[in-house]
Amino acid sequence: MWLKTTAASLLVLATPVFAEEAAKARPSAAATTGGNAPDTLGTLLSLGAGLLAVIAIIYGCAWIIRRMNGMTGMNNNAIKVVSVMAIGARERIALIEVGGQQILLGITPSAIRTLQVFEEPVVDAGSGNSGDFARRLQSMIGKSWTAPNKE
Incomplete structure (x- = not known):
């Protein structure tokens, strides 16, 4: 699970770089029209990756808390x-x-x-x-x- 969380964190950190490289590789609509149009695809990818990262962190924290509760012992009758x-x-x-x-x-x-x-x-x-x-x-x-x- 730690590996999954680390991989998700690295993916989130690298997403803006990937979006920027993809924007440089293809001719943008702003260059053809002469205006400054926002990069909608890059923004959506960045927001989606951020959302997935937050959900992964929530699940990771829940998993850690569940594991820690098991370590306290189950003998509640003592x-x-x-x-x-x-x-x-x-x-x-x-x-x-x-x-x-x-x-x-x-x-x-x-x-x-x-x-x-x-x-x-x-x-x-x-x-x-x-x-x-x-x-x-x-x-x-x-x-x-x-x-x-x-x-």
Whole structure:
């Protein structure tokens, strides 16, 4: 695929040269009429080659992305996101489960930090949204829950 992309790029770069040589080889309509008529065939060839190059680049990028996704591994069961809670506009706390342990992560736009590693599960990962994750987290940290109960 890399070879095809390189060949397409070289073709695109060489197309104006080919069009110019073809225009020099045949007598132009501008020379016979005395005016400056645009080279329609050269323009169409150049535009067509540019369009083909853009399409080839799009397919090449899609192929590369598909190949890179396969390299990340397909075992999605090793890490489970148990719960995520927004702290601010761009800050979050996430509870993930890895190898039987639950890990509390602080996520900001510039970093991900481990806040706590729990030896025993805080929240059952199979129960889905438990709704009381925030209350349990606050009780384990030692702060009181001040939001009204949702019942």
